[in-house]
Amino acid sequence: MSRLESTTDSCLGETLHRATSPSGVEIALLRTPGYATASGHFGLRFGSTDTRFRGIDGAAVEVPDGSAHFLEHKLFEGREEKVFDRFGKLGADFNGGTGFFETTYYFVSAGRFDECLEVLLDFVQHPLITQERVDKEMGIIEQEVRMYEDQPGFRSWMLLHRALYRRHPIRVPPGGFVDSVRATTAEHLQKCFDAFYRPLNFKLALSGDFEPEAVLDKVEALLDTDRPGSGARAPVDEIETIAAPWLEEEFNVEQPRVTIGWRDRAGVGLGAAMLRRQQVSAFVMDLLFGVSSPFHEDLYLRGVIDDSFGAHYTCDASYGYAMASGRTDDPVRFADEVRGAVARFLQRGPRQDDLDRMVRAAWGGAVTSLQGPSALASAALTASLEGYDPFAVFRIFQTITRDEVAERAQELLDPGRMAVAVLRPKS
Amino acid sequence: MALLESFPRPRTLAPGVDLLCLPERRFKRVLLHLHFDRPLDARRPARSLLCQILDHGTERHSTRQELACAEEDLYGVTVAQNSDRHAGMQRTTLRVSWVGEEFLPEGARVTEPVLELARERFEAPLRAASGAPFPAETLEREREQLLRQIRTFPEHRSAYAREQFLQAMCAGEPYGLPPWGTAEEVVALTGEDLEAARVDLLDHARVTAVAVGPVDPERLAGALADWLGPAGLRGGAAREVVPLPRLVEPGAMRERRETQPVDQAKFHYGWRAPRPVTGPQVETQALMNDVVGGMHGRLFRIVREERSLAYGIYSSSSTFVGMWTVAAGIDANSFDEVLRTVDEQVADVAAGNLTDAEIEVARVGLLHDLDSLGDSASRLARSLDREHLLGLYRSPAERAAQLRKLGAADVAAAAGRLRPDLVHLVAAAETAAIVG
Numbered sequence: 001m002s003r004l005e006s007t008t009d010s011c012l013g014e015t016l017h018r019a020t021s022p023s024g025v026e027i028a029l030l031r032t033p034g035y036a037t038a039s040g041h042f043g044l045r046f047g048s049t050d051t052r053f054r055g056i057d058g059a060a061v062e063v064p065d066g067s068a069h070f071l072e073h074k075l076f077e078g079r080e081e082k083v084f085d086r087f088g089k090l091g092a093d094f095n096g097g098t099g100f101f102e103t104t105y106y107f108v109s110a111g112r113f114d115e116c117l118e119v120l121l122d123f124v125q126h127p128l129i130t131q132e133r134v135d136k137e138m139g140i141i142e143q144e145v146r147m148y149e150d151q152p153g154f155r156s157w158m159l160l161h162r163a164l165y166r167r168h169p170i171r172v173p174p175g176g177f178v179d180s181v182r183a184t185t186a187e188h189l190q191k192c193f194d195a196f197y198r199p200l201n202f203k204l205a206l207s208g209d210f211e212p213e214a215v216l217d218k219v220e221a222l223l224d225t226d227r228p229g230s231g232a233r234a235p236v237d238e239i240e241t242i243a244a245p246w247l248e249e250e251f252n253v254e255q256p257r258v259t260i261g262w263r264d265r266a267g268v269g270l271g272a273a274m275l276r277r278q279q280v281s282a283f284v285m286d287l288l289f290g291v292s293s294p295f296h297e298d299l300y301l302r303g304v305i306d307d308s309f310g311a312h313y314t315c316d317a318s319y320g321y322a323m324a325s326g327r328t329d330d331p332v333r334f335a336d337e338v339r340g341a342v343a344r345f346l347q348r349g350p351r352q353d354d355l356d357r358m359v360r361a362a363w364g365g366a367v368t369s370l371q372g373p374s375a376l377a378s379a380a381l382t383a384s385l386e387g388y389d390p391f392a393v394f395r396i397f398q399t400i401t402r403d404e405v406a407e408r409a410q411e412l413l414d415p416g417r418m419a420v421a422v423l424r425p426k427s
Numbered sequence: 428m429a430l431l432e433s434f435p436r437p438r439t440l441a442p443g444v445d446l447l448c449l450p451e452r453r454f455k456r457v458l459l460h461l462h463f464d465r466p467l468d469a470r471r472p473a474r475s476l477l478c479q480i481l482d483h484g485t486e487r488h489s490t491r492q493e494l495a496c497a498e499e500d501l502y503g504v505t506v507a508q509n510s511d512r513h514a515g516m517q518r519t520t521l522r523v524s525w526v527g528e529e530f531l532p533e534g535a536r537v538t539e540p541v542l543e544l545a546r547e548r549f550e551a552p553l554r555a556a557s558g559a560p561f562p563a564e565t566l567e568r569e570r571e572q573l574l575r576q577i578r579t580f581p582e583h584r585s586a587y588a589r590e591q592f593l594q595a596m597c598a599g600e601p602y603g604l605p606p607w608g609t610a611e612e613v614v615a616l617t618g619e620d621l622e623a624a625r626v627d628l629l630d631h632a633r634v635t636a637v638a639v640g641p642v643d644p645e646r647l648a649g650a651l652a653d654w655l656g657p658a659g660l661r662g663g664a665a666r667e668v669v670p671l672p673r674l675v676e677p678g679a680m681r682e683r684r685e686t687q688p689v690d691q692a693k694f695h696y697g698w699r700a701p702r703p704v705t706g707p708q709v710e711t712q713a714l715m716n717d718v719v720g721g722m723h724g725r726l727f728r729i730v731r732e733e734r735s736l737a738y739g740i741y742s743s744s745s746t747f748v749g750m751w752t753v754a755a756g757i758d759a760n761s762f763d764e765v766l767r768t769v770d771e772q773v774a775d776v777a778a779g780n781l782t783d784a785e786i787e788v789a790r791v792g793l794l795h796d797l798d799s800l801g802d803s804a805s806r807l808a809r810s811l812d813r814e815h816l817l818g819l820y821r822s823p824a825e826r827a828a829q830l831r832k833l834g835a836a837d838v839a840a841a842a843g844r845l846r847p848d849l850v851h852l853v854a855a856a857e858t859a860a861i862v863g
Contacts, residue, residue, distance in 0.1 A: 012455075012530070034453050036431075037799045084732070088723040088788045091795030110798035139735030139758075146691040147738055147756050152582045252688035254579040292495035300491070306572050307479075327579065357499045364503030364526040368456045372802050426688070 004029070004212055009391035012370060016380065016390065017212040023199035023225050028380040028390075029215060030207040032373045038113040038208020039374040040120050041381040043104035046196035048176070049169035050101075052234040055195045061231075063188040066145070066176015069098040071129075071189045073137050075105070079128040086119045094120075100170050101316050102385050108374045113208055114218060121204075121222040127193060131186040138181060145175045152253045156325065156423045160259040163247040163419035164321055168238045195231025199224055205380035207373040236318045241417075248422045257423040258331045260338055262413050264320030271387035274315065277408075279362075279396045281313035284409045285322055286358050288345045293354075295341040304328070304337040313412070316386075322412055331422045342413050349406045359397050366393050431801050431823040437815060438648060440656045443666025444634045447811045448644040454804045455530050457538075457640035459647070461521040461545070462812065463632035466669050467512065467601035472608025473616055473624035474510045474519050479569040480561055480621060481508060484553035497544055502526050504541040506548065512606050514747035514816055515672035519628055521545055527641030538642065542650040549629060550660060560622035570613060577610050581687060584853075588693030589754065592851040595683045596697040602672055602748055630664040637812050639804040674749040675699055677848035684852045692759035692854035694737075696769055698751040698845040700744065706819050707837075709746065710793075710830045715841035716744050717789035718776060720753055724789065725772045734768075736761045747816065751845055759854035766850055777843035781835045793830055797823040 008015045017029040032038075048068045055061050076083040076096065087094045092109040094116075105124050109116040148154045154173070161171050175181070202223075206215060242263050268277050289296050289311035299305045309326035328334040370379055370390070383390035437445040465474070488494045498504050504525040510517060523545045525537050555562040581587045590605065597603030607613070634655055638647055653659045677699045703709040720726045720742020730740045740755035753769050800806055800823050814820050821829075 035802050037802045082732070084723060085788075089791065091791035091798075093795070093799075108799065110795050110802075136735060140731060140738055143691060143736075143738035143756060143758065150584050150690040253582055255575065290495070292492055292499055294492065297490060297492040301568075303568065303571075306575065327575070357496060360501075361499035361503035364456075364501075364531075367526050367530045368503075368524075371455045371804075 004216060007389075009394070011394040012367065012391060014370065014376065014391065019216055021199065021220060021223050023223060023228070025199050025202045025204055025223050026384050027216065027219060028203075028205040028377075028384055029212040030205075030373075030376045030380060031210065031212060032207055032376065033209050035209050035373050037108050037110045037373050038210060039106060039108045039206070039377040040113075040117050041104060041106040041205045041374075041377045042120055042124055043102055043203055043381050043385055044196060044201040045101060045385055046103055046192070046201065047099050047101040048172065048174040049236075050192070050196070050233050051169060053195055054232040054234075055191060056198075056229055056231055061191050061195065063192060064176060064183045065172045065180040066141070066174070067184055067188050067192050068103055069175045070134070070137070070141060070181065070184050071192050072096045072098045072103050072105075073141055074129050074133060074189055075123055075127045077128070077133050077137070078123050079126060083119065083123045086123075087116065090115050090119070092116045098174050100174060104381060106374070106378065113210065117206070117218065118222060121219070124197070125224050129186050129189050129193065134184065134186045134189065138184075141175065141181050142178050145173070145178055145181060148173060148175060152251060152257055152423060155249070155251055156257045156259045156421055159247055159249050159421040159423060160261045160323060160419065163244045163421045164242050164261045164263045165319070166239045166243040168236055168319055170319055198227050198230050200228065200230045203381055203384040205377040205384060207377035207380070238318070242419045244419060246420045246422070248424055250426045251423045253423055253425050255327045255329060256331050256425065257325065257327050258334045259323055259325040259421045260335060261419050261421070262322045263417045263419070264315060264322070264412060267315065267317050267320055270317045272389075272392060274317065274386065275388045275392055276396055277320070278313065278315060279393060280400060280404055280408045281315070281320075281322060281412055283355065283358055283362070283400065283405050284350075284412060285311045285313050285324075287350045287354055287405065288342065288409070288413075289324055290358070292357070295345055299337060299341060302337075304334060331420070331424075335420045339415065339418070342415070346409060346413060350402055350409065352402050355400070355402050355405060359400065363394070363397050366397070431798070434814065434820045434822045435811065436820070440636075440648065440652050441659075441662070441664070443664070443668070444636070444651075444655045445815065446636045446638070446648055446651060447815055448636075448638045448642065448647060449807060449811065450642055450644055451639055451804070451807075452527075452641050454640040455527055456804065457525050457527060457638065457642045458804045458808050459523040459545075459636065459638045459642075460808055460812070461523070462513075462635045462637070463519040463521075463628045464513075464516045464635070464669050465519070465628065465632050467515070467517045467604050467606065470620075470624045470627065471510075471517055471604060471606050472612040473620045474517060474628065475607040476569060476573050476613065476616055477621045477624050478508045478510050478519065479573060480565060481548045481552055483565050483569070485547040486551040486553065487547055489553055494544070501537045501541055501544070502531055502535065504537060504544070506541065506545045508548065510606060512602065515602055516669045517606055519632070521549065529641060538646055539650060542647075546654050549625070550654070552625070555618075560618040563618070566618050566621070570616065573607065573613050574610055577607065577613065584689055584691070585693060585756070587687075588851070588853040589695060591685060591853065592695035592697065592752075592849070595681075595851055596750075596849040597675075600672065600675065629661055631667050633666050633668050635812060635815055637808045639807045639811070671702070672748055674702060677846050680847045681849040683849060684854065686856045687853050689853060689855055691756045692762065692852055694753075694755045694757050694762065694765055695851040696753040696766065696847070697849045697851070698773075699848050700749050700751045700846075701844050702749045703746060706821050706826065706829045707832070709817065709819070710826060711833055711837045711841045712744050712746065713793055714786070714789055714830065714833050715776070715838045716742050716751065717792060718781065718785055718838055719772060719842065721789055721792060723785075723792060725776070725785070726753065726769060729772065730755065730765055730768055734764070736765055740765070759852065762852055762854075770847070773842055773845060777839055777845070779835060779839040781838060783835070786835055786838060790830060790833070794827055797827045797830075
């Protein structure tokens with residue numbers, strides 16, 4: 001095991017200790033003196049969009065939509081004993097999550113950290129996937145998929161993805177569809193596991209009132225040392241233009257929901273550049289559509305938007321978009337008015353005092369989000385998976401400029417890359 | 428850890444105004460919840476609409492935009508209010524949070540300014556130029572918004588199903604009334620009704636202030652006393668304690684099925700339960716709840732893990748109201764099987780058919796919740812408030828000691844005191860559970 005490398009953040013005073021295991025697992029450790037709980041977050045860059053890939057032997061593999069999520073469920077089955085029962089006996093909180101590009105698992109424990117760490121690293125590295133177990137889980141996952149499909153917010157979000165992208169796999173919900181869940185076999189899940197659940201892809205973040213060196217020794221004993229290499233995800237073959245400028249779907253809603261997206265230009269990859277793009281874009285959206293913005297106030301007072309309105313930016317290595325959404329009786333007017341507000345904002349540009357105020361508010365939000373062992377470990381894992389320093393955001397706040405935000409706004413809010421998704425009540 | 432072995436004694440700032448403050452330097456943000464408690468009475472819709480109106484300006488900050496700018500200026504403090512059912516009452520809560528000053532650039536002071544921002548929302552809302560209590564356009568716009576929220580509520584599948592269940596089970600009881608009112612009640616509200624509700628809250632509500640985080644208790648108590656203390660702005664207030672709701676003895680078991688265009692059916696099964704009074708009774712109910720409907724409980728194990736009938740099935744106790752509820756998202760065709768399973772498992776537990784292992788798993792989980800309580804400001808705030816409402820003032824360590832003494836007989840007895848009242852299903856029209 002390599003020696004720990006430690007850095008202390010000057011804003012929060014938190015010290016991040018990092019190491020890499022001999023097999024390639026990146027480990028982040030954060031001490032939280034005085035806290036009773038300790039937390040472990042373990043994850044990898046393998047998510048729902050990875051349905052076509054090359055296995056460890058180089059052979060092309062294709063699995064049904066939702067396979068990464070199904071695999072996450074199956075890992076909780078354990079080998080001899082269910083993970084629910086193992087963590088249950090330790091009284092720990094635990095869960096897992098599957099996103100478009102990542103799968104993560106975590107626990108929070110008061111007083112049983114060592115045992116919980118052992119369970120976490122064991123069940124994620126050593127599953128038993130059989131067809132019988134896969135068949136048994138289908139009904140549960142089907143209910144989960146139905147639960148999401150029934151939510152108007154989720155439906156309009158996925159509709160926007162289909163309007164913005166022609167081929168990108170984020171067009172498919174992370175859990176897949178009922179039919180794809182039913183088509184999933186143990187062989188599919190095993191192929192996913194064999195290709196990606198490997199030390200080179202794993203990242204681990206631990207936080208608690210512990211001695212980092214001692215914890216590192218324990219981790220070393222629990223991590224697999226074999227299984228080198230990794231499968232390779234298929235590159236996203238996306239076309240540069242949006243799929244549809246206006247896309248509608250009928251659904252069980254009482255009032256139309258409109259989601260407007262501005263598709264970003266090519267990604268900047270993972271790492272510090274992506275984090276900066278996220279933060280600068282977030283300021284663009286807050287300056288334009290935040291409650292403190294004159295554009296928001298104007299739209300609200302004229303009854304174009306109400307409290308259901310919200311806006312944000314999201315991205316990963318291969319995609320990115322800004323979105324604004326809300327309920328309205330008149331989707332055409334809503335879209336026109338939002339388009340008009342964007343045009344006025346781009347013409348006027350961001351103001352320095354508004355940006356300064358936003359930066360202060362973002363500072364407070366970032367401080368708060370890095371509070372307590374589980375939040376710190378979660379942030380450290382996300383940063384590790386996406387290739388940046390968990391505290392880098394404060395340096396962005398210190399260096400961001402009005403010109404940078406203005407330039408980003410012009411690039412991001414291109415009317416030629418805007419799509420409108422409308423969920424209409426069933427006729 | 429000392430934090431878990433003591434309970435901060437409430438500090439009475441004035442009759443009916445209590446402050447529970449837990450200064451805790453590990454946290455980076457202060458949470459302050461100011462709860463104003465009134466009965467679930469005819470003023471419910473006025474309080475709900477008032478909460479929306481108060482977002483839209485004060486004498487000092489005349490628009491919502493100006494209020495938002497002021498909050499951002501103070502390093503992203505948050506000030507918000509809402510009104511909902513709580514412990515059989517209508518609770519209007521002013522939620523305030525701010526970053527501890529030691530985490531801000533040197534010399535930055537936000538504590539007093541944020542408290543002033545919070546106070547001015549309730550004490551100095553924006554008035555109409557005409558002399559009316561609130562600007563007419565704001566009132567009408569927010570009324571329309573509340574009516575839209577009522578109209579679109581069925582889109583929130585789980586929350587809607589729970590609300591329909593509560594209204595059906597507690598029909599005729601204050602707890603069965605929607606806190607935001609009906610569309611007809613909202614339409615009938617006048618600016619004067621909202622003003623009366625505002626004054627009533629400030630002058631008659633029992634107030635509980637709960638603060639956790641890097642805060643100086645004296646500075647906080649001083650600021651709150653200036654507002655709500657005997658020599659403060661609201662010094663002459665005559666505050667009233669809201670009595671606990673009357674407990675209901677159920678008659679024959681009722682069943683209600685509602686048609687909604689949903690993909691996944693929502694199952695709620697309500698039981699009446701005695702209201703726990705002592706600490707051990709409270710912990711017994713919690714242990715029974717986890718044994719039957721906790722994350723490692725019987726229902727989760729049988730309904731989800733063994734029979735794959737639901738993604739999740741959980742139970743919860745409404746301690747002050749005397750209710751115990753099982754909720755699940757299911758395939759409507761599984762309704763009879765899920766209902767039968769709940770009945771069987773409650774009866775089985777009540778008969779004392781419990782293993783030591785299942786009690787221990789539930790107990791370990793609850794003990795973990797208590798051990799980890801001190802690491803979460805929001806959970807600490809909830810816990811302090813609950814103990815205050817219960818009048819028990821137990822530290823987490825005392826609660827843990829009471830929990831450790833409980834056994835199978837206690838759990839069985841608690842399950843035996845449950846009485847089934849109403850099972851409620853929201854499902855699509857074409858499903859067998861609805862058709863017949």
